Amino acid sequence: MSLHHPRAGLPDEAPPASVNASTARMSDKSVLAGSSALIVGVGGLGCPAALALAAEGVGRVGLADHDAVTLDNLARQILHRTEDIGRLKVDSGADSIFRLSSEVAVDKIPQRLTRENAARIIAPYDVIVDGSDNLAAKLALNDACAAAGKPWVMGGVLRFFGQILTILPGRSACLRCLVGEEGAGARGLDCGDAGVFGAVAGFVGMAQAADALRVLRGLPPAWSNRLMTADLWKNTVGSVRVAQDPDCPACALAGSGQTKIPARRGALV
Amino acid sequence: MAVTVRIPTPLQEFTQQQDAVEIAGADVKEVLANLDGRFAGIGQRLYDEEGKLRRFVNIYVNQEDIRFLQGEGTAVSDGDEVSIVPAIAGGL
Numbered sequence: 637m638s639l640h641h642p643r644a645g646l647p648d649e650a651p652p653a654s655v656n657a658s659t660a661r662m663s664d665k666s667v668l669a670g671s672s673a674l675i676v677g678v679g680g681l682g683c684p685a686a687l688a689l690a691a692e693g694v695g696r697v698g699l700a701d702h703d704a705v706t707l708d709n710l711a712r713q714i715l716h717r718t719e720d721i722g723r724l725k726v727d728s729g730a731d732s733i734f735r736l737s738s739e740v741a742v743d744k745i746p747q748r749l750t751r752e753n754a755a756r757i758i759a760p761y762d763v764i765v766d767g768s769d770n771l772a773a774k775l776a777l778n779d780a781c782a783a784a785g786k787p788w789v790m791g792g793v794l795r796f797f798g799q800i801l802t803i804l805p806g807r808s809a810c811l812r813c814l815v816g817e818e819g820a821g822a823r824g825l826d827c828g829d830a831g832v833f834g835a836v837a838g839f840v841g842m843a844q845a846a847d848a849l850r851v852l853r854g855l856p857p858a859w860s861n862r863l864m865t866a867d868l869w870k871n872t873v874g875s876v877r878v879a880q881d882p883d884c885p886a887c888a889l890a891g892s893g894q895t896k897i898p899a900r901r902g903a904l905v
Numbered sequence: 906m907a908v909t910v911r912i913p914t915p916l917q918e919f920t921q922q923q924d925a926v927e928i929a930g931a932d933v934k935e936v937l938a939n940l941d942g943r944f945a946g947i948g949q950r951l952y953d954e955e956g957k958l959r960r961f962v963n964i965y966v967n968q969e970d971i972r973f974l975q976g977e978g979t980a981v982s983d984g985d986e987v988s989i990v991p992a993i994a995g996g997l
C-alpha cells in the first residue's frame with residue numbers, strides 16, 4: 637500500500653460524523669483496519685500514541701523498544717503498570733493494547749532502532765511515529781524513512797516543552813533540513829538532561845498520533861513544513877515554518893532506495 | 906533599535922525564566938551577541954567552540970528561518986521578532 641497516493645473515497649478534511657467514539661471508529665474502520673503504524677520507543681510519547689492509534693482502529697501496530705519498564709517510567713508511560721516493572725516495554729505495551737482492543741495486531745520488536753536495522757524495522761509499516769529519546773535515533777529514522785519513502789511523525793519533549801514535525805519524504809522538510817549533520821555539537825537537547833513533565837509527553841504523543849492518522853487517511857498532515865512548538869507550563873502552542881533545505885542529503889535521496897547519506901557539505905560541527 | 910527575542914523553554918534558565926526579552930542590534934549576529942552580553946552563558950548554547958551557530962539551533966526572524974534570509978547578517982528593525990528554536994530530541 638502506498639501512502640504517496642491519497643486513499644480514494646474519503647471526504648477531504650471531513651471530520652468523523654459524530655463525536656461519539658464508536659461511531660467515529662466505525663466510519664474510519666475500513667481505511668484504518670487495513671493500515672499499520674510503527675511506534676519507535678514505547679515511552680512517554682510512544683505509549684499515548686500507540687493507545688490513540690489502536691483505539692482509533694489501526695489494524696496493525698508495531699512496538700519497537702529494547703528497554704524494560706522501571707518505576708520512574710510510570711508517571712508518563714501510560715501503557716505500563718506497577719506490576720510491569722522489569723518486563724520488556726514491548727510485552728507490557730502489547731498487553732495493554734490487547735486489553736483495549738483484541739482486534740489490533742501488535743508486533744513486538746524488542747530492539748533499539750539503529751542506522752543498521754532501521755530500514756528492516758520500518759519496512760512493513762505505512763507510517764512511523766517517533767518516540768525515541770535521542771537525536772542519533774531520530775536521524776537514523778529520518779534517513780531510513782527518506783530512503784524508503786515512508787512518512788513519519790517526529791516528536792520531542794523536554795521539561796514542559798514539546799515539538800512535532802511530520803515528514804513526507806521528498807515532499808516536505810525533514811529532520812536533517814532542521815538540524816543538519818549529526819555530530820558532536822549537534823546532539824540536540826536530550827530529555828535525559830532535565831526530565832519531562834508527564835502532561836507534555838501525553839499531549840505531544842497524542843498529537844503525533846492524530847497527525848499519523850491524517851497520513852493514514854490520505855489527508856495532509858497538520859505539521860509538515862511547520863514545526864509545532866508547545867509549552868505546557870505556559871500552556872501555549874505555536875509553530876514555525878520549516879523549509880526544505882536545497883542541500884539536504886536525506887531529501888535528495890528520498891525514495892531513491894539508497895541508505896547512505898553523504899557527509900553534509902560544510903558540516904557545522 | 907530593539908527587537909523581541911523569543912527564548913525557548915530549554916534556554917530560559919539563562920534569562921531568569923523570561924520567554925521574551927528586548928535586545929538591541931542591527932542584525933541577527935549583533936542581537937545574539939548582545940543577548941549573550943546580558944545573559945551570560947546563553948551564547949555557549951547557541952554557538953560552538955569555533956564561534957559558529959550550532960546547526961540544531963534555528964533562528965527565525967518574524968517566523969522566517971534566517972538560513973533562507975541572509976543568515977546571521979539578516980538585518981532587523983524595531984519591533985521585529987527573533988525566535989530561537991532548538992530541535993529537542995527527548996522522547997523518554
Ligand SMILES: [Zn+2]
Pocket residue numbers: 809810811812813814880881884885886887888
Ligand atoms: Zn531534508
